[in-house]
Each structure stands twice: as C-alpha cells, then as structure tokens.
Amino acid sequence: MxxxxxxxxxxxxxxxxxxxxxxxxxxxxxxxxxxxxxxxxxxxxxxxxxxxxxxxxxxxxxxxxxxxxxxxxxxxxxxxxxxxxxxxxxxxxxxxxxxxxxxxxxxxxxxxxxxxxxxxxxxxxxxxxxxxxxxxxxxxxxxxxxxxxxxxxxxxxxxxxxxxxxxxxxxxxxxxxxxxxxxxxxxxxxxxxxxxxxxxxxxLAKKDFHEYIETVQDVFKKYGTPTCYSKIRSSFERYYQLLQTSNGIIQLKKENKICHNTDMTRPKNQQMFFMSKSSPLMHAVQYGSPESIKQTCLKIVNNTEIQISGRLLLKYSVQNKEKGCIDYEFERVMNSYANHPVIIPWFYQTCTEFGYYQSTSSLSHPFTNMVPPQIYYNMCTYLYGSTFDEARIDFGIRKSNALYGGxxxxxxxxxxxxxxxxxxxxxxxxxxxxxxxxxxxxxxxxxxxxxxxxxxxxxxxxxxxxxxxxxxxxxxxxx
Structure with a gap:
C-alpha cells in the first residue's frame, strides 16, 4: 500500500x-x-x-x-x-x-x-x-x-x-x-x-450560484435581440402576476397544461414551475452559439415553443401521460427522480461538495425572484435526509475549496x-x-x-x- x-x-x-x-x-x-x-x-x-x-x-x-x-x-x-x-x-x-x-x-x-x-x-x-x-x-x-x-x-x-x-x-x-x-x-x-x-x-465550489442566470441574461442581450430579451422578461413577469390571484392561477394552469391536482399556491410548486420554464433557456445558452441564440430568439418572438434537443438533467416536473398534463408538485417531482442514474448521484455531489445552485437571488436577469437557493436545500433534505441541510452544504463547499484551492x-x-x-x-x-x-x-x-x-x-x-x-x-x- x-x-x-x-x-x-x-x-x-x-x-x-x-x-x-x-x-x-x-x-x-x-x-x-x-x-x-x-x-x-x-x-x-x-x-x-x-x-x-x-x-x-x-x-x-x-x-x-x-x-x-x-x-x-x-x-x-x-x-x-x-x-x-x-x-x-x-x-x-x-x-x-x-x-x-x-x-x-x-x-x-x-x-x-x-x-x-x-x-x-x-x-x-x-x-x-x-x-x-x-x-x-x-x-x-x-x-x-x-x-x-x-x-x-x-x-x-x-x-x-x-x-x-x-x-x-x-x-x-x-x-x-x-x-x-x-x-x-x-x-x-x-x-x-x-x-x-x-x-x-x-x-470554485459555490452555494448560491446566481451568476449562472446573470450570464444567461448577458448572452441573450449580447447575441440575441432587444425584442427577444424583452419578451423573455415580460413572459416571466406575467407568470409571476398570474400566480398572485386564484383566477390567475386557473389561467396559468390552463395555458401551461398544469395538472388540476397541482397546488400552484404552494411556494415550492411555484419554484419548480419557474425552474422548468427557465431551464430550456439556460440549456440554449450553455450549449449554444451566437447563431443558435438568434434562432432561439426567433422562436421566442414568434411565440412558438422552444425545442431543446439533447438531455436535460433536471426537468423539475412530471409528465402525467394518462391525464395529458404536467405536474409541478414538489414531492411528486422529487419521487420521480427516485433511482435516476444521473440526478441522484450528481445532486448528491452538489449537496456534499459543490453547491452550484442556479438561483435567481440576483437582480440582473429576466426570470423574477422565484427560484431562491432554498429550493435546492429543500431538494437535498428531501432526497437524502434531514442531515443534508444547508449547514452540511456549507461544510462541503468550504472543504472542497480548502482542498483544491478554489x-x-x-x-x-x-x-x-x-x-x-x-x-x-x-x-x-x-x-x-x-x-x-x-x-x-x-x-x-x-x-x-x-x-x-x-x-x-x-x-x-x-x-x-x-x-x-x-x-x-x-x-x-x-x-
């Protein structure tokens, strides 16, 4: 040895x-x-x-x-x-x-x-x-x-x-x-x-990685069009406004095919919805090019659904094929991950070593403030147990940066x-x-x-x- x-x-x-x-x-x-x-x-x-x-x-x-x-x-x-x-x-x-x-x-x-x-x-x-x-x-x-x-x-x-x-x-x-x-x-x-x-x-291990969303904003501003960026911002602001009233929630659920039994008054479910809506735009930036961002913007401006090929790691929703709707109920989404061969081990590493949580805690982005870092801490404790809390995340991040030098x-x-x-x-x-x-x-x-x-x-x-x-x-x- x-x-x-x-x-x-x-x-x-x-x-x-x-x-x-x-x-x-x-x-x-x-x-x-x-x-x-x-x-x-x-x-x-x-x-x-x-x-x-x-x-x-x-x-x-x-x-x-x-x-x-x-x-x-x-x-x-x-x-x-x-x-x-x-x-x-x-x-x-x-x-x-x-x-x-x-x-x-x-x-x-x-x-x-x-x-x-x-x-x-x-x-x-x-x-x-x-x-x-x-x-x-x-x-x-x-x-x-x-x-x-x-x-x-x-x-x-x-x-x-x-x-x-x-x-x-x-x-x-x-x-x-x-x-x-x-x-x-x-x-x-x-x-x-x-x-x-x-x-x-x-x-660099970092718990609240709000800079990720900031970069998404920067890319759409630099390589997209003003009309495109404005539409992204107005769309997310409209989602937020619809969630403020019961009639608005009914309209939101109808427009986005959200399952009737998904309680969209719950903050956790709302956060899952916003994560799901922002994820394709994040993916488009992370794996994009100036030309692909322009093409994405054309789809956004023309009000067509953004189609993202490849594998998205976290979908933040459950497709209910039987009812033809989308479920954002936090617990049911987490349960759907169960034995997922990538989500379960990789998210474990974020909870114990790296953080990397892509929150909206910054003001420099178009996605409202509906994805606080706390939703990720909640995921850690739900998936792995009560000891996988914010304090444990902090400990793992300090340990990683001390070990590797940030x-x-x-x-x-x-x-x-x-x-x-x-x-x-x-x-x-x-x-x-x-x-x-x-x-x-x-x-x-x-x-x-x-x-x-x-x-x-x-x-x-x-x-x-x-x-x-x-x-x-x-x-x-x-x-």
Whole structure:
C-alpha cells in the first residue's frame, strides 16, 4: 500500500502497491450533448478500435479496514500508439462514459499527432461503474471527487505498469466537472500526471450560484435581440402576476397544461414551475452559439415553443401521460427522480461538495425572484435526509475549496479554457495563474467547445485556441 496526503494532513489510503510516489495535496447539465449538433459527423472516425475494460477498485480508498471492491469501467484505443508515445486519459464525469470521445475531438487529434494511446474513464456511480445497484443516501456515502481522483490514480498506475507505457508521459483531459478532475489530478498527483486540459471547469465550489442566470441574461442581450430579451422578461413577469390571484392561477394552469391536482399556491410548486420554464433557456445558452441564440430568439418572438434537443438533467416536473398534463408538485417531482442514474448521484455531489445552485437571488436577469437557493436545500433534505441541510452544504463547499484551492489552485502545466457564453465560466480560472498555468477565454463560444474538432461554424478565435492548446501540451510533454 502507499500513502497519499489528503486534506493537507497525512492520511493513509488502502490501495494496491505502486512504484510511484504521489502527493494528493458539476452541471446540472453535462458534456455529453453531441446529439445536439456539437460534433461534426464528418470528423468522427468510426474505424477506431475501442475496447471496453474493467478495473477492480476499493470501495473506500481511505479505509484500511474496508476490503470491499467494485468494478470500474474504462475504454482503450491504441490505433495511433507507437513506442514512446504518450498516454491520454479523457476523464468521464456525471454521466455514462461515451466512447465517441475517442473518435473525434481534442484527445483524438492529440493522439493522432503524437502517436499516443487513448483512454476514457467512467466515474464511480455513473454509467455501468456502480459500486451498488441502488442509489440512496447510504450507498452514496462513497461518492466524492476525492474517491474519484484516487480511482483515476489507480487506473493510470495500472496503465503505467504495462511495459510499453512505463516511460510514457500522461495527459489528462476533462470538460465541466471532469475539467475540475483534470486540474485536480495534476494538483494532487503531479508525479503521475504530466499535463492537464481543464475545459469549462467550475473549480470554485459555490452555494448560491446566481451568476449562472446573470450570464444567461448577458448572452441573450449580447447575441440575441432587444425584442427577444424583452419578451423573455415580460413572459416571466406575467407568470409571476398570474400566480398572485386564484383566477390567475386557473389561467396559468390552463395555458401551461398544469395538472388540476397541482397546488400552484404552494411556494415550492411555484419554484419548480419557474425552474422548468427557465431551464430550456439556460440549456440554449450553455450549449449554444451566437447563431443558435438568434434562432432561439426567433422562436421566442414568434411565440412558438422552444425545442431543446439533447438531455436535460433536471426537468423539475412530471409528465402525467394518462391525464395529458404536467405536474409541478414538489414531492411528486422529487419521487420521480427516485433511482435516476444521473440526478441522484450528481445532486448528491452538489449537496456534499459543490453547491452550484442556479438561483435567481440576483437582480440582473429576466426570470423574477422565484427560484431562491432554498429550493435546492429543500431538494437535498428531501432526497437524502434531514442531515443534508444547508449547514452540511456549507461544510462541503468550504472543504472542497480548502482542498483544491478554489480559483487559485497551486498547479503547473494545466490549461484552463472557457467561453463567454458558458455560464460556468463564472466559477472557473479566467486569468493566467502563471506562465505554466495559462487561461484561454474565447468569445462567442459555450461549454467545452474546445474539446471538439474544428467545425465549419466555429469562430476563428476558437480554431486558433485549439491549435494553441495542442502546441502547449506537446511542449509540456517534450514533443
């Protein structure tokens, strides 16, 4: 066994022995949105041979007495590898790991240009990498970024044990929450990870993340039209006014197909309604482009429903197919999440580590004040129990920022990349930390766009940013 410094104190971790010496010093949306046109199909290499593999991991890396294990899934592609080539690890996050990320994009191009090996990890509790079949407050006890980082360390260690990779440099790549993990792997395991790309990484844990909604406003103002923004504001103000009277509630329920048994006088139900109505606009910004925002605005101005493809993590409502209506009753919505494979584990991480709650507590947005941060605290206690209260959220956030350094992580050879359209940039590193920890900020781009291959509609600034990223990583690993 070996020892890792955790939380800045000496703490033993019980994992398999290694020859290396280590120092261990998310969205409610997620990256896997290629269905929404993020990838250019012409750039996808379907000839890449990808193998699905498994590695045994300790359930609790920080307990020497707990001998339980589980199977973690990962993917391997060696089509481009030649002796002496580097190892690239694309870090999976709060969703099932998708091998398409080894067929295109930044990791694919780096591996092709440097004769590298490609790996894709799957985060514990997501996809098929589940320590327990059921998800609840008891089985989720072993879900954390710290456990996930040591999972990655063990995976990379096992890869480096293979004779062909013993002298290979290791580069980790991640976007969104996995972008955090990429930066933190370099921070905590500098002798194992040689360089990292942290794309759209919200490394600052924050409870009341009202800046998210502020950025949604900024994007619609900058890339939309005055008429569009005014209509968004007037629509949400009208929702608010309708909720003030019984006749108004009747009208609201009729217009929005709300189930008759949904009590829209309850604040929690009203908050779920407003979250549901703002979520598509948030999604349109986070995964949008200047052109897509213009198209969204055309739909808004023409009073047609905004159609959002891809997967929305939280819908804040229940579709009652039998009655043909939408239910916003807080308890029924929460119960519908039950064993949801993404919502239950990811929201648990927000309740215990990160916060990231997209409230309307700021005045700089068009959505009224109907989504206070308290609704998220209520979700935590309802889903996981009374001990998961605001105090516990505060504790987890303080612990995360103390452990990882917030906006000032003590790292080198990490590139932080963000776009001005991405609301998550408000929690990321935007200024150079040092010459060896640069930040790239690109206008007219959104969440994790740098991880894709060049697309016809990408701004020239992003194309140049991708070239700079590759050039910097190659320099850091001596190629």
């Amino acid at each position: 070996f020892f890792i410094n955790v939380l800045s104190i000496a703490l033993a971790t019980c994992v398999y022995s290694t020859n290396a010496s280590f120092g261990f010093g998310g969205t409610y949306e997620f990256l896997y949105e290629y269905q929404n046109g993020q990838f250019d199909n012409r750039s996808i290499d379907n000839d890449i041979e990808i193998k699905s593999k498994w590695i045994q991991q300790p359930l609790d890396h920080f307990s020497c007495n707990d001998q339980r294990t589980w199977q973690m899934r990962y993917f391997e592609a060696l089509d481009f590898w030649k002796p002496g080539g580097p190892v690239y690890v694309f870090i999976g996050g709060e969703s099932e790991a998708d091998p398409i990320f080894l067929r295109t994009g930044m990791i694919y191009e780096l591996a092709k240009e440097t004769n590298g090996a490609m790996y894709l990890s799957e985060h514990r509790y997501y996809g098929k990498s589940k320590p327990f079949p059921n998800l609840n407050k008891d089985t989720l006890e072993y879900l954390s970024s710290t456990q996930g980082l040591v999972d990655l360390a063990k995976l990379i260690t096992e890869i480096k044990r293979l004779p062909q990779f013993r002298t290979s440099k290791v580069v980790v790549i991640g976007g969104s929450y996995p972008g955090n993990l990429a930066a933190w792997m370099r921070l905590k395991f500098p002798n194992l990870v040689d360089a990292a790309l942290a794309s759209s990484a919200p490394v 906006l000032k992580p003590n790292v080198t050879k990490v590139i932080f990349v963000n776009g001005d359209m991405d609301p998550w940039h408000r929690l990321s590193v935007l200024d150079h930390l040092s010459q060896d920890a640069p930040a790239i900020f690109v206008s007219g781009t959104s969440h994790c766009v740098d991880l894709y291959s060049d697309r016809p509609f990408d701004p020239q600034e992003m194309i140049e940013a991708r070239r700079l990223i590759k050039k910097t990583i190659k320099y850091w690993i001596g190629i």
